[in-house]
Amino acid sequence: MSVKKSERLIVKFITNQASKEEIETLTEWLKDEENKIIFKDFVKTNYASDAVMYTFDATEVRKLLSERIQKQNTVFQKRRFSSYYKYAAIFVLLLGGFYFYQNSVSINPKENVVIPKENEIVLQLDNKSEETIDPSEERNVTDKFGNVIGKQKKNRLVYYKALSEGKLVYNTLKIPYGKKFEIQLSDGTVVHLNSGTSLKYPVQFLKGQSRQVFLNGEAYFEVSKDKRHPFTVNTKEVNVEVLGTKFNVSTYAEDVSTDIVLVEGKVSLYKDKKSIVNQVFLVPGLKGSNAKGHQEITTEAVNTDYYTAWMKESLVFKNTPFNAIIKKLERQYSVTFINRNKMLGKEIFNARFDNEPIEVVLKYFSDSYEINYKINKDQIIIN
Numbered sequence: 587m588s589v590k591k592s593e594r595l596i597v598k599f600i601t602n603q604a605s606k607e608e609i610e611t612l613t614e615w616l617k618d619e620e621n622k623i624i625f626k627d628f629v630k631t632n633y634a635s636d637a638v639m640y641t642f643d644a645t646e647v648r649k650l651l652s653e654r655i656q657k658q659n660t661v662f663q664k665r666r667f668s669s670y671y672k673y674a675a676i677f678v679l680l681l682g683g684f685y686f687y688q689n690s691v692s693i694n695p696k697e698n699v700v701i702p703k704e705n706e707i708v709l710q711l712d713n714k715s716e717e718t719i720d721p722s723e724e725r726n727v728t729d730k731f732g733n734v735i736g737k738q739k740k741n742r743l744v745y746y747k748a749l750s751e752g753k754l755v756y757n758t759l760k761i762p763y764g765k766k767f768e769i770q771l772s773d774g775t776v777v778h779l780n781s782g783t784s785l786k787y788p789v790q791f792l793k794g795q796s797r798q799v800f801l802n803g804e805a806y807f808e809v810s811k812d813k814r815h816p817f818t819v820n821t822k823e824v825n826v827e828v829l830g831t832k833f834n835v836s837t838y839a840e841d842v843s844t845d846i847v848l849v850e851g852k853v854s855l856y857k858d859k860k861s862i863v864n865q866v867f868l869v870p871g872l873k874g875s876n877a878k879g880h881q882e883i884t885t886e887a888v889n890t891d892y893y894t895a896w897m898k899e900s901l902v903f904k905n906t907p908f909n910a911i912i913k914k915l916e917r918q919y920s921v922t923f924i925n926r927n928k929m930l931g932k933e934i935f936n937a938r939f940d941n942e943p944i945e946v947v948l949k950y951f952s953d954s955y956e957i958n959y960k961i962n963k964d965q966i967i968i969n
Contacts, residue, residue, distance in 0.1 A: 587611070587615055592612075592615055592621070592624065592625075593949065594942070594946045594949065594950075595608055595611060595612045595615070596612070596625065597943060597945045597946050597949065599612055699945070699961065700919070700921060700944045700945060700948075700961055700963075700964065700966070701963045701964055702764055702919055702920040702921055702944075702964055703763070703764065703920045703921070703922075703964045704764075704920070705762035705763065705764070705765070705920065706718040706719070706720075706762065707719040707720075707721065707759070707760065707761055707762065707765060707767055708759075708760040708762075709743075709757060709758075709759055709760075710757065710758040710759075710760065711729070711730055711757055712729075712730060712755045712756055712757060712789070713730045715730070719738065719743075719767070721740055721741045721765070721767065722740060723738060723740065724737070724738060724739055724740060725737070725738050726738075727743060727745070729755065729789060735789055735790075736772075741766075741767060741768060742767070742768040742769065742770060743759070743767075743768070743769045743770065744769075744770040745769075745770060745771055745772040745789060745790075746772065747772055747773070747774060748772050748790050749772075749773075749790060749791055749792065749793040750788075750789075750790035750791065750792055750793065751792070751793055752792075753792075754788045754790075754791075754792060755788060755789045755790070756786055756787065756788055756789070757786070757787060757788075757789055758784055758785065758786045758787075759779065759784065759785050759787070760783075760784045761779045761780070761781060761782065761783045761784070761803070762781070762782070762920065763781050763782050763916060763917050763918075763919075763920040763921075764781055764917075764918070764919060764920025765781055765920075766778070766779060766780055766781060766896075766897075767779045769785065769787070771787055771788075771791075771797075771799075771810075772788070772789065772790045772791060773791055773797055773810045773812060773815070773817075774810035775797075775807065775808065775809045775810045775817065776807075776808040777799075777805050777806070777807055777808075778805060778806040778897050779803070779804075779805050780803060780804035780805065780806075780896050780917070781803075781917040781918060781920070782803050782804075782838065782917045783801070783802065783803025783804055783805060784801075784802045784803060785799060785800070785801055785803075785805060786799065786800040786801075787799040787800075791815060794814070794815075795815065796815060796816045796817070796818055797812070797815050797816065797817040797818065798817075798818045798820060799817075799818075799819055799820065800819075800820045800821075801819055801820070801821050801835055801837060802821070802822070802837060802838075802839060803836075803837065803838055804834070804835065804836040804837070804838065804896070805819075805834070805835055806832070806833070806834045806835075806894055806897055807819065807828075807831075807832065807833055807834075807835065808832050809828050809829075809830050809831055809832070809851075810830060811829055811830025812829070812830070813829055816828070816829060817829070817830075819835055821835065821837040821844055822837065822839070822844075823837060823843075823844040823857070823876050823878060824837070824844045824846065824855055824856070824857055824874070824876045824883065825855070825856055825857070825860070826846055826853050826854070826855055827853065827854045827856070827860070828851060828852070828853045828854075829851075829852075830851060831848065831849075831850055831851025831852060831853060832848075832849040832850040832851060833846060833847060833848045833849055833850075833851070833853055833868075834846070834847045834849070834890075834893050834894055836893070838913075838917075840913060841910075841913075842877060842878060843875045843876060843877045843878060844875065844876050844878075845873055845874070845875045845893070846868065846873065846874045846875075847872075847873045847874075847888060847890050847893040847894070848868040848869065848870050848871070848872055848873075848874075848890075849870060849890050849894065850870055851870070852867065852868065852869060853867070853868050854866070854867055854868075855867075855868065855874045855876075855883050856883075857876065857881060857883070866883040866885060868885065870890070871887055871888065871890060872885050872886070872887060872888070873885065873886055873887075873888045873893070892904060895938075896918075898940075898941070899940075899941040900938065900939065900940045900941060901914060901915075901918060901937075901938065901939045901947075902937075902938045903935055903936060903937045903938070904936055905934050905936060906934065906935055906936070907931065907932055907933065907934060907935075908925070908930050908931050908932070908933045908934075908935060909925065909931040909932070911935060911937075912925060912966075912968075915944070915947065918944075919944040920964065921944060921964045921965070921966055922964060922965050922966070923965075923966050923967075923968065924965060924966070924967045924968065925968045926967065926968060926969050927957075927968055927969060930957065930968065933955075935955075937950070948961075948966065
């Protein structure tokens with residue numbers, strides 16, 4: 587195993603985001619005496635503060651690693667720490683042989699420890715009142731009159747199937763940076779919402795009328811088929827009309843274009859009002875794009891997996907400018923980048939990160955491209 591890979595595994599374990607297989611790999615790697623030295627030096631350099639006095643017990647570390655494998659053999663969840671106290675707790679777990687000055691925990695994370703911002707998912711009701719959503723909860727969803735109209739099943743809102751004969755009542759779901767969420771609309775359509783996204787949707791669609799939702803950000807739609815009620819995703823730049831299909835829409839306000847990638851079925855794209863002459867049709871494997879300020883919708887064949895990888899916590903960058911990369915990193919990890927290197931911002935990169943902690947991503951760019959940065963809580967400053 588290369589030094590870079592071993593360092594990434596150490597970082598993932600310390601930040602409590604390593605999989606069972608990665609922990610087992612790290613355990614095997616630590617059996618080598620030279621690797622114990624590498625492990626000790628890496629942790630000492632990157633995570634120990636001047637106030638910490640310690641000795642290293644590799645046997646104890648292997649024992650702790652083994653215990654974690656047994657304890658978490660069935661479930662490995664991604665956890666992100668909101669304070670350095672939680673980070674210190676994992677630090678103690680990993681390095682059982684370390685002891686602290688005056689028997690107290692006095693670790694102060696160095697500048698390479700990111701502390702993401704924590705924001706809440708918000709559901710805005712038709713009467714403009716707002717309530718926060720905790721993805722760990724299960725509860726009833728009610729309208730402004732207190733009527734039960736659906737359920738929250740942890741990370742998904744599920745509305746009861748129904749068509750209304752009255753007027754449309756809209757709710758808006760707002761997903762902050764660093765979080766993702768799902769919603770099942772009253773017609774059965776499932777929408778996966780990416781970080782930094784808002785979706786405005788009817789609590790119930792109207793009988794005999796088209797189904798319309800309004801998106802700002804990024805979402806993956808699995809539209810329930812209903813020939814009598816076409817489904818339209820309205821964005822600021824492009825509208826997407828379907829009968830029943832699967833597709834991804836990316837329309838962040840700060841991005842240079844709106845992109846629609848079709849995975850299954852068929853969709854029609856158009857700007858402003860739909861007409862026979864202004865529609866562009868997509869088949870699976872095509873991406874339709876509209877650059878902001880332009881009328882033309884262009885198409886190209888793509889690997890759809892690149893554009894849906896975000897649902898599996900992966901990030902894929904293909905011929906992507908660095909300024910666009912750090913914007914996606916901000917959304918994914920709920921951090922802020924300050925890039926003082928103007929030339930770097932225009933550089934093109936190709937990279938893929940599969941459910942990696944932000945520290946691993948930063949280290950990759952630092953090692954591979956000699957990018958210099960420093961961290962101040964949730965801010966990453968690139969010089």
